Amino acid sequence: MISIGLENLADSTIPLAGKRLGLLCNQASTDSNLHHSRDVLLDQYDEQLTCLFSPQHGFFSEKQDNMIESNHSQDPVSGLPVFSLYGERRKPDAAMFDHLDVLLIDIVDVGTRVYTFLYTMAYCLEAAAEYGKQVVVLDRPNPIGGTVEGNILQEDCSSFVGLYPIPMRHGMTFGELALFINEEFAIGAELDVIPMRGWKPSMLFRDSGFPWVSPSPNMPTPETALVYPGQVIWEGTNCSEGRGTTLPFEFVGAPFWEHEPIIERLAATELPGCYLRPLVFQPTSGKWTEQPCIGFQIHVTDPLVFRPYRTALALLQAVMHLYPDDFSYKNPPYEYEYERLPMDLILGDSLLRKALEEGESLADIEKKWQPELMDFLRRRKKYLLYTA
DSSP states (O other): OOBOHHHHGGGOOOOOTTOOEEEEOOTTOBOTTOOBHHHHHHHHHGGGEEEEEEOTTTTTTOOOSTTOOOOOEEOTTTOOEEEESSSSOSSOOHHHHTTOSEEEEOOOOOSBTTOTHHHHHHHHHHHHHHHTOEEEEEOOOOTTTTOOEEEEOOGGGOBTTBOSSOEEEOOOOHHHHHHHHHHHTTOOOEEEEEOOBSOOTTOOGGGTTOOOOOSSTTOOSHHHHHHHHHHGGGGGBSSBOSTTSSSTTTEEEETTOOHHHHHHHHTTSOOTTEEEEEEEEOOSSSTTTTSOEEEEEEEESOTTTOOHHHHHHHHHHHHHHHOTTTOOBOOSOBTTBSSSOHHHHHHSOHHHHHHHHTTOOHHHHHHHHHHHHHHHHHHHGGGOOOOO
């Protein structure tokens, strides 16, 4: 089994004695024995831990959907204040950081550009640089490994689901991302990372031996995380991404879909490592509540060759061309953006959406983003902490 940054903190040489500590976390921030990181830190540092911070979905990951804010609160276990970074503010202010000298970040990420925990961390780095505080990231696995896939975010599509030019599946751990963002985008925070032991970027989460605790309500398993870099794009449409079912993001569909025409349309596109199993599901909440949705479950048969983004883009293109009178994009707002099309924010490039609409082949679309993707791979090399 691996050991995570939280478990390796006590052995580090980072001087924390006598310093006031804050902790960015949620209910999934546990050690290998499922002890919460707040309790681990209280055992090690006692009264040095002065406050907690929570990302989107709340400290207990109880908020179901986007733009459902959390208020500041008090932790019922420790009595410490919990500052919400998905409420009135998404970036810590000076009053919050007055409570600490060092912010520890212990967050379960899912390896996808649009997952907002990444940008909460980035805003914390910005605040730390502004207020003269230190940040220490307690590293955790990227549950979908070190594989990189997808187009690079374009500046005009920047939002809280994409602040930096990185691909949809970035293949980095939270610690590596922090190092990359802090230097490449000149944030300049005082930053340290406590790395893991025993983890390799060739590993998926099930290989780690570590217990999975869902970091958000619709991320119940590591298998959900594996399909998420593709299936998340359905949030920008009127098709169900499986919210309101027992398998969010693994299910996708809508009442107007038809199995056979979609399967025939996809036959010409290589979609390795997966099987789209036809099914009908009925969401209990979200889009198409209590209505039968014709669609598919994405079964990953070979995670090493599975390309979630390619699979979802191919399915999206098939649906938009087969059902032009029924398919539609979600209208704003989406993640605090009130004018731009949510699909553009999710895809990170409006030209990609237009290419799909115009029927351009997926192979040709992917060729266009290769130069930028190669540049990203080159730039990130010096921040990688783990060998394959």
